[in-house]
Amino acid sequence: MxxxxxxxxxxxxxxxxxxxxxxxxxxxxxxxxxxxxxxxxxxxxxxxxxxxxxxxxxxxxxxxxxxxxxxxxxxxxxxxxxxxxxxxxxxxxxxxxxxxxxxxxxxxxxxxxxxxxxxxxxxxxxxxxxxxxxxxxxxxxxLTATPAQQVHKQASSSILIKKDMAGLWNIPVQQQDSNYLFVFDTGANISTITATYAQKLHLDVVKNSQVSIEGGMNGVSTKVNLGIAKQLYIGKVQINNVLFLIFPDSALSFAGGAYKINGIIGLPVIKALGEITIGKDTMQIPLVIHTEPVPHNLALDLLQPVIYMEYHGKSLPFTFDTGAQVTLFSDNFYKQFKPHLDSIAKKDSLHMGGAGGSRRMKTLKVPQLTFTIDHKQVLFNNTQVNLEETQVSDKYYYGNMGQDMFAQFTSMTINFVNSSIAFGSRKESVK
Structure with a gap:
């Protein structure tokens, strides 16, 4: 340090x-x-x-x-x-x-x-x-005639988190007397929903709003519509005029229909909550956000959250994705530390996929990497480093931090007002 x-x-x-x-x-x-x-x-x-x-x-x-x-x-x-x-x-x-x-x-x-x-x-x-x-x-x-999203906190909230079969965090989203489990995903620039659940939540479909969204490793485009939920609740937080991308059901169905996503709560809603603390199986949303000045280690690059972690004396930016199970280091990370990584890693490959398709990419498998954030060590064992060129929009990031990073700690507090992420104590089982 x-x-x-x-x-x-x-x-x-x-x-x-x-x-x-x-x-x-x-x-x-x-x-x-x-x-x-x-x-x-x-x-x-x-x-x-x-x-x-x-x-x-x-x-x-x-x-x-x-x-x-x-x-x-x-x-x-x-x-x-x-x-x-x-x-x-x-x-x-x-x-x-x-x-x-x-x-x-x-x-x-x-x-x-x-x-x-x-x-x-x-x-x-x-x-x-x-x-x-x-x-x-x-x-x-x-959306020029659409009212802006608004958030009203009625009290502090404690929400149960449920992991689905893919290991992703799901939180209850309430509308009137009905509750639905949606994936909680900081990596989603706009909240997403299937056509079936758009009907269940009575979304107002915006006229003439069809756009093409690229997804998956093959960059296949999907035609989607825009929808507005007039009112939703997450715990005791009321959210009005929530924007959703409405996908065909098939685009959010995987493994022959064995795994389906109903909807995804994305960054515009998540950051509007102000502050959240995620523990083992609960999410806390305080009524009053902590605003004491703290060192920044979180930024929003457009609608993409970025965290800063230290490695070998350098502060490096990484994208931050609660919707990813595992961390993947980028080719930028490999280029920056090539001699060291070549000396400790072995060539490997990794199958990656999503709604738009899948493919296998060339990687290095690294026995262990150690980082520092919030004055705490983060360890990655047998982790993958991508050897293939990153997308242009991501060319300055050194990887994408997933749930295997967050799971090393008893809790994680994201404060979008102070632009900071703080972690609880390190779990003893993590070595």
């Missing part, structure tokens, strides 16, 4: 001692590579102008789930034409402006911002990213 802090401090000190123009270049790189924790630390010690500090603060408030504050900063940045001649930086600024509106459930503003991205900054997208952005624009265009 001391070595880690020393290395991080040295890196930040080196940035702070650079001339202002060189500092800006280094800080931009931290933005582009999703290193928001390092950006926050470096920004506090630089001698940048007030305009430059405002610019990087806009990125940080966006990443740390303060979209309204980020938008206020962006309004000043665009009015003052800060960094107006830097095309790449302008693309990133307009992208977080778009993301802020999505996080605020301001669908009309999100559509406008999305159209501007496609019109003025299409060359900065990869081909697949541009296609995704165009499909997202169809979603917001269909």
């Amino acid at each position: 001391k070595t880690l802090y020393l290395l991080t401090a040295i890196a930040i000190l080196l940035i702070c001692k650079l001339p202002a123009s060189a500092q800006v270049k280094q800080l931009n790189e931290l933005v582009y590579t999703k290193q928001y924790i390092q950006l926050e630390q470096a920004l506090s010690g630089t001698n940048l102008s007030a305009n430059d500090k405002m610019l990087y603060s806009a990125f940080l408030t966006n990443a740390f789930n303060q979209p309204a504050a980020s938008n206020l900063l962006l309004k000043k940045i665009f009015a003052r034409k800060i960094a107006a001649n830097d095309g790449k930086l302008q693309f990133y600024l307009h992208r977080i402006a778009y993301d802020n509106y999505v996080k605020l459930n301001n669908y009309k503003a999100a559509q406008t911002a999305s159209e501007q991205l496609v019109k003025y900054y299409s060359t900065w997208f990869s081909k697949s990213e541009l296609t995704d952005q165009q499909e997202e624009n169809k979603i917001w265009a269909a």
Whole structure:
């Protein structure tokens, strides 16, 4: 731990001692590579102008789930034409402006911002990213007259969690006198439901809202509609105007129908809960969210949660997915630590699948990896490292953390207000 802090401090000190123009270049790189924790630390010690500090603060408030504050900063940045001649930086600024509106459930503003991205900054997208952005624009265009999601906490809640046959967490979702078990998935950008359960929950299907959603390892597209649940309850939390993607039943049916998913509660609902603590078989949602300042180790990159863990003296960003059973390290992780991994690992392969198909990927099987988060060790035994190239949108992440990571602790508290994840004591059975 001391070595880690020393290395991080040295890196930040080196940035702070650079001339202002060189500092800006280094800080931009931290933005582009999703290193928001390092950006926050470096920004506090630089001698940048007030305009430059405002610019990087806009990125940080966006990443740390303060979209309204980020938008206020962006309004000043665009009015003052800060960094107006830097095309790449302008693309990133307009992208977080778009993301802020999505996080605020301001669908009309999100559509406008999305159209501007496609019109003025299409060359900065990869081909697949541009296609995704165009499909997202169809979603917001269909929702321009839809009220924003709203959350009302009536009291603190204690909810039973049930693991299904695939090992995924399911929580009860109530509508009127009926309860339904839905998968609790931080990796889902938008909540999802089958056509059958959309009828059971009396969802209002949005007119002219069909979009294509890519899923599975083969990238097969599925045509889905948008639906709005006027009112749902999770424990004693009332949620109004919940957006769902309505999939054909067959798309969420696996193993010949032996395993079916009724619906998935995704990140827009989960982050709106503010704070949750997950234990062995319960989820606690406090009425009053803890807001004491704590070090950040959680960010939201667009609608994708990212956690920061330390390995070999480096703070690395990982996607964070309660809907994944196991952790998978990316090719970025392999490239960063190739000599070390080659010396301890063996070549292997892993079968991966989903609603859109499946395939086998080339991997390394590593006997053990040790990380640190929240001042606690996380161990991965006989874990897999992907050797195949990551999707463009994920090229700066070092893997996806799944339930085998969370299961090492007695509890996990996710606080979206403080942008932090804290863990309980380590389970004795985990070695």
